[in-house]
Amino acid sequence: MKKLVSLLLCLLMCTSLLGPAALAKEVEIVYDGTPFAPITSEPVTLTVLSSASGSKQSDYETMKWFHLALENTNVTLEVELVDFSSYDEVMSTRLAAGIDLPDIIWVSTKDPDGTYSNAGLFKPLNEYDAKYGFNSKKIFERYNTLRGSCTSADGTQYYMPYYQLATEHAVNFSYNVKLFEDYQIPVPTTTDELYKTLKALKAVGDWNGNGKADEVPLYFRRPNGSEFKQMASFWGLDLVSGYKANEEGIVKCGFVQPEYKEYLLFCRKLIEEGLLNEDFSTGSWDQCFARWTNNSVGMQFDWTSNISELELAMCPDYNFRTDDPVIAVLPPLTGPYGDDCYMGRDPAGKVFAITSSCEYPEVAYCVMDYLLNDEVVDMTWLGVEGVDYTKDAEGNLTFTDEYYTNKDNYRDRNGYNAEMLPGGQSLYGYGLAANNAKSVAQWLKNAEKTVLPLGFTYLEEEYNDIMSTYQVDLNTYIDESLAAFVLGIRDIESEWDSYVEDCYNLGLEQMEKVYQARYDKTK
Amino acid sequence: MSITPTVRTRRFRKAWQRDRLLYLMVLPGVIFYLVFCYAPIPGLILSFKKFIPGGGMYSGTWVGLRWFREFFNSPYCPRTIRNTLLISLYCLLYGFPLPILFAVCVTELRHNGTRRILQTVSYMPYFFSTIVIVGMMKNFLDLHTGIINQMVSFFDKEPINFLSKPEWFRTLYVASSVWQHFGFNSIIYIAAIIGIDPTLYEASMLDGISKFQQIRYITLPMISSTIVILLILQLGNVMTVGFEKVYLMYSPATYETADVISTYVYRKGIESNNYGYATAVGMFNSVINFLFIYGANRLCRVATQTSLW
Numbered sequence: 001m002k003k004l005v006s007l008l009l010c011l012l013m014c015t016s017l018l019g020p021a022a023l024a025k026e027v028e029i030v031y032d033g034t035p036f037a038p039i040t041s042e043p044v045t046l047t048v049l050s051s052a053s054g055s056k057q058s059d060y061e062t063m064k065w066f067h068l069a070l071e072n073t074n075v076t077l078e079v080e081l082v083d084f085s086s087y088d089e090v091m092s093t094r095l096a097a098g099i100d101l102p103d104i105i106w107v108s109t110k111d112p113d114g115t116y117s118n119a120g121l122f123k124p125l126n127e128y129d130a131k132y133g134f135n136s137k138k139i140f141e142r143y144n145t146l147r148g149s150c151t152s153a154d155g156t157q158y159y160m161p162y163y164q165l166a167t168e169h170a171v172n173f174s175y176n177v178k179l180f181e182d183y184q185i186p187v188p189t190t191t192d193e194l195y196k197t198l199k200a201l202k203a204v205g206d207w208n209g210n211g212k213a214d215e216v217p218l219y220f221r222r223p224n225g226s227e228f229k230q231m232a233s234f235w236g237l238d239l240v241s242g243y244k245a246n247e248e249g250i251v252k253c254g255f256v257q258p259e260y261k262e263y264l265l266f267c268r269k270l271i272e273e274g275l276l277n278e279d280f281s282t283g284s285w286d287q288c289f290a291r292w293t294n295n296s297v298g299m300q301f302d303w304t305s306n307i308s309e310l311e312l313a314m315c316p317d318y319n320f321r322t323d324d325p326v327i328a329v330l331p332p333l334t335g336p337y338g339d340d341c342y343m344g345r346d347p348a349g350k351v352f353a354i355t356s357s358c359e360y361p362e363v364a365y366c367v368m369d370y371l372l373n374d375e376v377v378d379m380t381w382l383g384v385e386g387v388d389y390t391k392d393a394e395g396n397l398t399f400t401d402e403y404y405t406n407k408d409n410y411r412d413r414n415g416y417n418a419e420m421l422p423g424g425q426s427l428y429g430y431g432l433a434a435n436n437a438k439s440v441a442q443w444l445k446n447a448e449k450t451v452l453p454l455g456f457t458y459l460e461e462e463y464n465d466i467m468s469t470y471q472v473d474l475n476t477y478i479d480e481s482l483a484a485f486v487l488g489i490r491d492i493e494s495e496w497d498s499y500v501e502d503c504y505n506l507g508l509e510q511m512e513k514v515y516q517a518r519y520d521k522t523k
Numbered sequence: 524m525s526i527t528p529t530v531r532t533r534r535f536r537k538a539w540q541r542d543r544l545l546y547l548m549v550l551p552g553v554i555f556y557l558v559f560c561y562a563p564i565p566g567l568i569l570s571f572k573k574f575i576p577g578g579g580m581y582s583g584t585w586v587g588l589r590w591f592r593e594f595f596n597s598p599y600c601p602r603t604i605r606n607t608l609l610i611s612l613y614c615l616l617y618g619f620p621l622p623i624l625f626a627v628c629v630t631e632l633r634h635n636g637t638r639r640i641l642q643t644v645s646y647m648p649y650f651f652s653t654i655v656i657v658g659m660m661k662n663f664l665d666l667h668t669g670i671i672n673q674m675v676s677f678f679d680k681e682p683i684n685f686l687s688k689p690e691w692f693r694t695l696y697v698a699s700s701v702w703q704h705f706g707f708n709s710i711i712y713i714a715a716i717i718g719i720d721p722t723l724y725e726a727s728m729l730d731g732i733s734k735f736q737q738i739r740y741i742t743l744p745m746i747s748s749t750i751v752i753l754l755i756l757q758l759g760n761v762m763t764v765g766f767e768k769v770y771l772m773y774s775p776a777t778y779e780t781a782d783v784i785s786t787y788v789y790r791k792g793i794e795s796n797n798y799g800y801a802t803a804v805g806m807f808n809s810v811i812n813f814l815f816i817y818g819a820n821r822l823c824r825v826a827t828q829t830s831l832w
Contacts, residue, residue: 088794095577096576096577096798097577098576098577098579109794115796116577119575119578120577121577212668213667214667214668278687279666279684281776282661282687282774282776284661356577468795471795472791472794472795473791476599476775476782476790479775480775480776480778480779482775483774483776487684489689
């Protein structure tokens with residue numbers, strides 16, 4: 001018996017030694033960057049772990065446009081879509097365990113301190129980039145900060161991006177058109193005029209005629225005040241990344257600047273006079289949707305792509321193609337210091353890695369590069385020519401009613417705005433395909449006045465240690481102080497100096513050094 | 524006389540033959556505790572290491588007491604411990620006696636139909652998920668459309684922004700927890716009360732004592748051992764406030780009273796992929812819970828001669 005057990009254990013040990021050596025498999029790669037052409041000479045299946053964070057769909061099998069885009073490539077993707085709200089935990093626990101890893105994984109945290117890449121969980125991609133980076137090279141040239149977001153501090157590329165429209169798809173100010181027209185309220189162009197406009201809206205009273213005092217002149221919905229922070233761009237502040245370089249190239253934290261104090265005082269005044277919703281730090285998308293359905297919002301700061309949904313909430317019969325906007329987008333307001341800009345986004349929306357357990361890492365890289373091709377990106381947004389749209393001689397697209405109205409979530413089910421694989425956002429897809437032409441024209445004008453926040457880039461170990469020591473505590477203090485100041489729990493004038501002092505005691509100076517290093521790398 | 528292996532084996536076989544069904548009944552529970560409670564114990568080693576993802580439990584470099592020092596030196600450590608203790612103690616203060624009172628009231632009902640309806644209605648909230656409970660709360664407490672604020676407005680008062688005010692957080696958390704759990708928690712007390720010998724009540728009626736005196740001198744003393752055991756078990760969870768509900772309910776505006784150890788560790792440990800830190804704080808929690816349960820057990824044994832062990 002003992003001999004048999006020993007023999008079995010020896011066999012098991014030998015098999016396990018063979019295991020890792022058997023991982024990397026060979027298959028002929030015929031990829032040359034051409035869209036809708038084979039990548040390999042024989043069928044290969046790759047597994048992917050991701051989340052359809054843009055559309056919140058959960059079934060990759062229904063996403064016809066992605067299947068069609070990959071039809072001729074000989075590569076099949078088995079995509080496991082996890083709910084967006086729990087994706088971080090699923091990804092981090094799967095990587096921490098190091099078992100049952102997919103071939104391609106969306107790294108939602110971007111692994112800022114290199115925990116995963118240094119642990120050998122991801123394959124370096126430099127070698128594959130040199131051989132097969134046909135489309136990624138073009139994208140990295142188009143967005144020059146993107147490569148830095150995919151490459152670690154030592155120059156090793158571990159990631160491929162999902163790029164986002166940095167300036168065209170941003171958070172803009174919008175207003176309830178019919179309300180303004182009915183009561184002849186002027187549209188503001190400066191922050192001073194904004195205050196007067198909000199007062200005028202408040203004076204209207206029960207504009208939705210439901211007998212309840214549920215009207216809100218200015219509405220913010222995000223629980224952590226994300227859009228709330230965006231409005232600070234009118235005060236010359238970048239509260240999105242939190243840090244901004246001045247004219248001398250010195251990076252300073254926006255949350256301790258005198259302009260931030262002025263912004264807080266402005267918002268406090270709005271809250272005191274009932275011009276801003278008090279639940280701005282606890283609101284949800286459902287509550288926002290319900291408010292617009294009840295026509296109880298005057299103005300809102302939100303993502304341009306959400307405006308069409310809110311327009312339909314207000315007017316279910318709204319027709320994008322023929323009707324004028326129900327909720328119109330404003331140009332940026334001019335602030336008290338002369339700033340008139342919106343805050344854009346880091347082009348590096350998402351990053352995807354090939355895990356160390358992938359048997360076909362070259363094929364995986366080729367697929368990710370393939371998905372960055374402009375024609376492939378367009379297909380995953382616009383659908384199929386002749387089925388979802390027709391093109392005239394000038395190249396203008398006319399979409400079917402089903403596509404345009406998103407009847408029964410037609411676009412989402414087919415993969416529109418899924419953001420679940422490497423690729424990018426289509427301007428046409430976000431624009432004319434799904435929104436009013438006048439709104440889109442204003443977005444594009446606003447894009448010229450949209451500045452980018454400080455981009456993400458990987459730094460050396462010493463900076464990562466500073467981040468892990470100070471970042472969470474400092475962000476906790478800044479976030480809770482923001483809410484406390486605006487809601488009046490803390491007095492801004494009397495407690496401002498102690499607030500600034502506390503921020504520096506919590507390591508703000510060290511954090512400014514980290515962001516300075518980041519700025520120096522990306523400038 | 525020493526017991527030889529043969530004798531031991533024979534005794535085990537006899538016990539197995541006689542009680543095998545009982546052993547099989549307890550087996551799933553034993554496996555559960557072995558797999559989920561005892562097997563992970565070696566993972567506590569992560570408290571002293573900088574964990575490398577994918578490298579297994581024994582990977583990473585030794586950092587000694589670094590994570591414990593970071594936690595205790597954090598400016599939010601006193602606040603999170605205070606909030607955790609206060610929320611737990613309030614839940615104990617209001618949530619522990621209520622099931623007992625409810626069980627006593629329910630068992631005194633004469634009409635079977637009423638008793639069954641009351642019990643069913645009281646148990647139902649227990650089966651709602653945390654997300655449903657918090658969703659309901661957010662809707663009921665909404666500043667403009669919530670039913671609570673509509674009632675407040677009806678009495679010409681200013682609506683209250685409940686979920687953004689730190690002074691309301693503990694009240695809302697405790698009240699919703701008590702409402703959700705009191706019915707289910709009363710089951711064990713109802714079972715204990717039903718198990719009391721009815722001749723005691725008959726004898727007391729002959730002596731002419733009132734209903735209240737019956738409850739005071741018969742019902743409560745007879746279930747006192749159950750009460751003590753459950754109290755000791757509850758004290759063992761004093762440092763463990765449910766992460767999910769706090770996470771769903773809190774916001775930066777309410778961090779002052781809402782941020783507990785589990786939510787702070789989630790932000791610092793899990794979101795930052797610092798599993799060593801999260802393990803260290805979890806171990807600290809467990810040690811304190813153990814000290815509480817040990818102390819409570821000793822105190823109960825001295826005071827009431829009833830204890831868990």
